[in-house]
Amino acid sequence: MNVSGIIGYPVTPFSDVNGHVDFENLAQVIDTLFSAEVDAIAALGSAGEAAYLTEIEWQKVAEYTVKYVNSRVPVVIGIAELTTAQAVKRAKYAYEIGADMIMVSPFSYYQLDEDELFRHYESISNATPLPIMIYNNPATCGIDMSPQFMLKMVNNIKNTCMIKESSGDIQRMHKIYNLSNGQIPFFNGCNHMALEALNAGASGWCTAAPCLIGKQPKYLFDAVKQGENEKARELFYQQYEFLEFIVHSGLAAAVKSGFSIQGTPIGGPRKPLLPLTEFSHQQLKTMLLKLNSLT
Amino acid sequence: MNVSGIIGYPVTPFSDVNGHVDFENLAQVIDTLFSAEVDAIAALGSAGEAAYLTEIEWQKVAEYTVKYVNSRVPVVIGIAELTTAQAVKRAKYAYEIGADMIMVSPFSYYQLDEDELFRHYESISNATPLPIMIYNNPATCGIDMSPQFMLKMVNNIKNTCMIKESSGDIQRMHKIYNLSNGQIPFFNGCNHMALEALNAGASGWCTAAPCLIGKQPKYLFDAVKQGENEKARELFYQQYEFLEFIVHSGLAAAVKSGFSIQGTPIGGPRKPLLPLTEFSHQQLKTMLLKLNSLT
Amino acid sequence: MNVSGIIGYPVTPFSDVNGHVDFENLAQVIDTLFSAEVDAIAALGSAGEAAYLTEIEWQKVAEYTVKYVNSRVPVVIGIAELTTAQAVKRAKYAYEIGADMIMVSPFSYYQLDEDELFRHYESISNATPLPIMIYNNPATCGIDMSPQFMLKMVNNIKNTCMIKESSGDIQRMHKIYNLSNGQIPFFNGCNHMALEALNAGASGWCTAAPCLIGKQPKYLFDAVKQGENEKARELFYQQYEFLEFIVHSGLAAAVKSGFSIQGTPIGGPRKPLLPLTEFSHQQLKTMLLKLNSLT
Amino acid sequence: MNVSGIIGYPVTPFSDVNGHVDFENLAQVIDTLFSAEVDAIAALGSAGEAAYLTEIEWQKVAEYTVKYVNSRVPVVIGIAELTTAQAVKRAKYAYEIGADMIMVSPFSYYQLDEDELFRHYESISNATPLPIMIYNNPATCGIDMSPQFMLKMVNNIKNTCMIKESSGDIQRMHKIYNLSNGQIPFFNGCNHMALEALNAGASGWCTAAPCLIGKQPKYLFDAVKQGENEKARELFYQQYEFLEFIVHSGLAAAVKSGFSIQGTPIGGPRKPLLPLTEFSHQQLKTMLLKLNSLT
Known part of the structure; x- marks a missing residue:
């Protein structure tokens, strides 16, 4: 499993009439991501309002996305459950429906210590053979995992193999790179930090931006990879205000x-x-x- | 509805065999709170691991508690749901089974602004005639509501009539008291701040401590009310290390x-x-x- | 040396004409504190703009204050210097002119570790026999000393014998009281936290408020000591808005x-x-x- | 006045015998910076322990540095005084001795609001014709100035023309660039953020690192400018641990x-x-x- 580049995040459309998930519109959202030539699709992340779906809705969105994408690009399924049991259940479901990878964050009501977090990830890893992207997003999940701890999990839990960092602190990425000698892939999850994340060695950028601005995130990614720094800087600052806006005004509301x-x-x-x-x-x-x- | 004094918080026992809620043990926990002569019982709060229960488990615990308490003291039911629809549903359930009051906190995956929070509380208030205790606990719920905003809700949403403050900042209580001229009841939700909360005018103390140290919180409450300051200080410092311990090592695990x-x-x-x-x-x-x- | 009650803080008046220290007005300020029946006077604290005085001005204000007070109450001299050499020099000066005590805070450009802080206090203690009040005020001094560390200094550096806590966190006072079994005197340095500090066992309250509201802080102190809790609460909330105001709008400007x-x-x-x-x-x-x- | 590239920061050597400034060693330190081919030299910054010098020492170090550098590169003099009067006095001194630029930060005992800060900078600007680099370093100076406010000063105070950002938050640089359409030069003051600062458009990097690792910071600067991204990343990560170390263990102590x-x-x-x-x-x-x- 080798993912890199732009990982596109669909939102989950709801019907204005009855509030149910609207799958026709979901198809349109996914088509939009394909037009933006994303390298992978990550369903049921923050942008997808996954936390607000019932279990059945969550399952249907996951299944629909896998089928609709139909192996054109890898599909990542986001899992952010409060209990280990629920997270394991959803991981198994993702595996059954043919997802390529799961992106797992803790989600806290109570603060969890590293021992609790380690066992949580371990249980999920034991449940399926799917590769796991460890996802650190303290602003939404209420738990902040250090680079050191996440690398410890990557080194000791079999399926954990990459990291998505959304804390907004570029030093975390430097630590991940430095402590792993550049060997552990990490992804940028903070839109308005994309330029530095890519320069710091991120394998890719997890973003809902392609829903609205097409291939522009991809152009930025390519410019950095090709050492076209002036161009990369120009592209980034063109997008900057927009990227910051969608983060600060709420991803789901803004993208919709x-x-x-x-x-x-x-x-x-x-x-x-x-x-x-x-x-x-x-x-x-x-x-x-x-x-x-x-x- | 007039609650004051010690509001006791039961934990939710699970069977070691199958992980299900163990209602016999729940009865024992509630009996322990009665022995401690608590003035009210608040089920399904943080101590009760409410966030980790399935919807059906949550309903059963709520119902069992109301029945078992059997009007000996008022029963408060905690509600901390991610979506407004779920929170409304649970409020209705609490009303149907005969709870006396609901304690409502936001619970966030996304940051919510005050407009979103106001409508959330308003919808819940419209769903039942139950009095609502607004509960601010940024450490667990991920959202921090200012005294000013909570008072605005108390003044503009019909059933919201009291506040539980768990941020750990005594200035919040001073603001609530000062801005409401001492007219809006507020409760202490930060165990190791009980002494000053009561001195600052709190109507009561929400705590799981009576599960383990019986009437000692009540003695502290009484000493403050009777102006026995030396005694109050002595009682508080006797309990201090314990109160801080159960907060910092995790309420549910510590109480169990x-x-x-x-x-x-x-x-x-x-x-x-x-x-x-x-x-x-x-x-x-x-x-x-x-x-x-x-x- | 036994200080308790209200420790009054004079401001340092400057001439509108030439900007020099105006000693006639300083006499008036000190007279105002005597009218308020303060139990001690602390010159050259934050309220006194000590950080903004030249060395010579600082010496003159210290000397004038000691002479003018003339042993009617104890005089405390504040010392917050960047270098150890300067702090030692000022401590010696305070001793020579007959001050009763010094109040010493670190003042940082660079972060100092506990070893550096310990030696700083030790050097000052070795310079004179004056009792030292350790003063923690991270908001102005840029360094936050834990209760544990300050108690370590009290126990290991001969003249350090009391603590003034201005961090605004009531838990610090609980720690000081608890870890020292109530044996180390501590003072409140956060005006709008006076009620709880006194209830928590503070020996006194360091404040510039008597410059403007006379004996009212003293009445609050007395009410707490006499267990008149309703009265104490009433007095505190009467002063609350004012106390918060002078802190947040800048002590020196507000008092002037x-x-x-x-x-x-x-x-x-x-x-x-x-x-x-x-x-x-x-x-x-x-x-x-x-x-x-x-x- | 056009500065860019690596601005080298000398430390201030003190004699082990009498504690006085050791000018022979200062010459060696400056020579070391010349060997590292720095593009400018900034005396009396944080690395130079300026806050710990007496006024006369400060003057002598400033004067010596200007003379010793002898126009080979521009000399920047750091000013971080508590009072406006002192800051003005030092600015005048810097001008008289022939410095090329001053780098001015507020230094706080009290919190200053933007009106106070604006007038502080304005008074300094009025005192001499020297270009002013506005320096934001909340960790040492205790005051955090927003990009918006610093740009307002650049646009409204005649000699303020560039910004040194040391808060460690890359978003500040994005804001400066974006809000000024890339027209206001800014410099990186956070060593372990050099890679992203330069990619974000920083004109240069203010650092004491060349004292110890010679031209390596320059090589990094050049690699970014030439779009050699892989090389830049490699150079940065080679230096990363060292750069973080000297910041976290204290610049002056570490460099010495x-x-x-x-x-x-x-x-x-x-x-x-x-x-x-x-x-x-x-x-x-x-x-x-x-x-x-x-x-």
Whole structure:
């Protein structure tokens, strides 16, 4: 299993009528990612409002995504469950439906210590042969895992083989690279830190941005890889305000507003999340008009 | 609905054999709280591992608790759900089974702004006539609500009428008291801050400590109310190390270890939570021996 | 040396004409503290803009204060120097002029580790026989000393015998009390935490508030000591907004505005500090009118 | 005035005998920076223990450095004074002795608001025609200035024309670049963030590292500028552990230990700072041996 480049994150559309998952619109979202030529698709991450789905909805979205992608690119399934039992159950489900990889973050009500986290990951690893991307996102999951600890898991738990870092601290990536002699693949999960993450050696960039700005993240990735630094810097700063905006105004709400702005209304986020305010919606519209006229 | 004094928090025992909720042991836990003469019982809070229960388990524990308490003291049911729909559903359930009050905290995967939080509480308030205790616990729930915002909700959402503050910052209580002219009841949710919370005007103290140290929290409450400051200080410092210990080593694991130490084994917490380490278990044993020989 | 109760902090008046220290006004400030019946006077603390005085000014203010107080109450001299050599020099000066005690905080450009801090205090202690109050104020001094470390110094450096805690975290006071079995005197240095500090066992309250609200801090101190909890709470909440205001708007600027409001203009703070804005000045005026009409 | 590239920071050697500044050793330190081919020299920064010098020592070091450098490269003089009057005095002194630029940071005992900071910089700017590099280093100076505020000063205070950012948050640099359309030069002041700062558009890197590892920082700078990304990454990770080490163990102590390791003992730092522990000294020795054998 070798993933690199742009890993695209679909949002999960809900029907405006009955609030159910809208699979036709989900297909459109995935098609949009294919148009953006993403290198992999990660369903049921933060952008996908996975935390707000019932278990059955979660299963259906996972299954639908795997089928619809149909092996054109690898499919990663996100798992962020409160209990180990639930996480194991979902890992098994992901395996059964043919996912290529799982991306696993702890999700906390209580603080967990490293011993608890290690056993959590170990149990999930024992449940299936799927490769595991360890996902650190303290802002959403409430737990912050150090580079040292994540590398310890990679070295001691059989299926854990890569790391997605979303803490927003570039030093974490330096530590991962340095402590593993550049041998453990890591991915950027903080949109507005993409330039430095890629320069620091990230294998790829996990992002919902291609839902709205197409191949531009890919162009940035390519420019860094080819040493075109001026171009990379220019591309990054073109996208910067937008990348920061979607993070700070809420990924799901922002991306869904963006779809509506670009002519494909797919509904709003699930409550308690609210759609963007009219003011933010207009800000996003201005950004997208500018960005999408560039190419 | 007028609650004050010590609000006792039961833990949720699980069977060592099959991991299911063990209702016989739950009865024992509740009996222990009655022996400690608590003024109310709050089921399904942080101590009760509510976040780790399935929906059906949650319903059964809520129902069992209401029945078992049988109106001897008021029963508060904790609700900390990710989606508004789920929170509303549980509020309705609590009402149907005869709970006296609900304690509602947001629980976040995504950061929620005040508009989103307000509507979340409003929807829950509209669902039942039950009084609502607004519960602020950023460490577990991932969202920190300011005193100003919580008072705004109390003043504008019909059933919200009291506040439980667990941030650990005594200034929050000063703000609540000051901005409401001492008119809005607030409760201490930070065990090792009980002395100052009560002196600052808290109506009561929400705590699982009576599970292990009986009436001692009540004695502290009474000493403060009666202006016996030296005695209050003495009682508080006697309990201090223990109170800090159960918070920092994890409420559920610590309280369950304590039951075992005191001759009533009720099993460990649910994974990913682990039982106390042997070292911590021994520390707790020493503290309990000392504390429970005092009275 | 036994200090307890209210330790009053004078500000340092500067001439509006030439910017020099105005000793006539300083006498008035000290008289105001005597009217408020403070139990000790601490010159050259944060309120006194000690950090902004030249060495000669600092010496003159210290000397003048000791002479003017003339043993009516103990005089504490604050020392917060960047280098150990300067701190030692000032400690010797304080001793020569007849001060009763020194209050010593580290002041950092660089972070100092505990070994560096320990030797710093040790050198100062070796320089004179004066009792030393260890002063922890991370917000101004840039270094945060743990209760454990300060107690270690009290136990191992001969003249260090009491602690002033200004971090604003009530748990620090609990730790000091608990770890020393209530044997090491500690003082509250966070105005809007006075109620709980005194209830937690503080020997006194270090404050510039008596410059503006006379005996009211003393009444609060007495009420707590006498177990008049309702009265203590009432007094505290009367002062609360004011106490928070002078901390958050800058002690020196606020107290100097207050003197002007109350008919004794003593000039503004030294630049870069600016006087209160007109808006804040009016806020303070309203608070003082209300507070000083109460008694 | 156009500065870019590597700005080298000398340490200030003190005599082991009498503690005075040792100018012969200072000359050696500056020679070392010339051997490293730095593009400018910044005296009296954090590395130079400027905060620990008396006013006269400060003046002598400034004057000596300007004379010794003798216009071979531009000389920047660091100013971080508590009062505006002192900062103005030192700026005038720097101008009189022929410095090319001043680097000005606030230094706080009290928190300063933006109005106070603006006037502080304005007064300094009015005192001389020297270009001013605004220096943000919250860890040492105790004040954190936002990119927005610093840009406001650059746009409204005549001599402020560039920014040195040392907060360690790469987003600050993105903001500076983005909000100024890449027009305002900014410099990296956080050693272990050099790779991303340069990729983000920094004009240069302010560092004491060339004191110990010669031209290696320059090679990194050049590699980024030439788009040799693999090489830049390799160079950065070679230096990474060392760069992080000198920041975290204290710049002055670490660099002075390093001089001793490399055969030029120049004494230790001034108290309360202590030399590196033997353990840290050995760590540094190992790093330097490895790094300096690479080239």
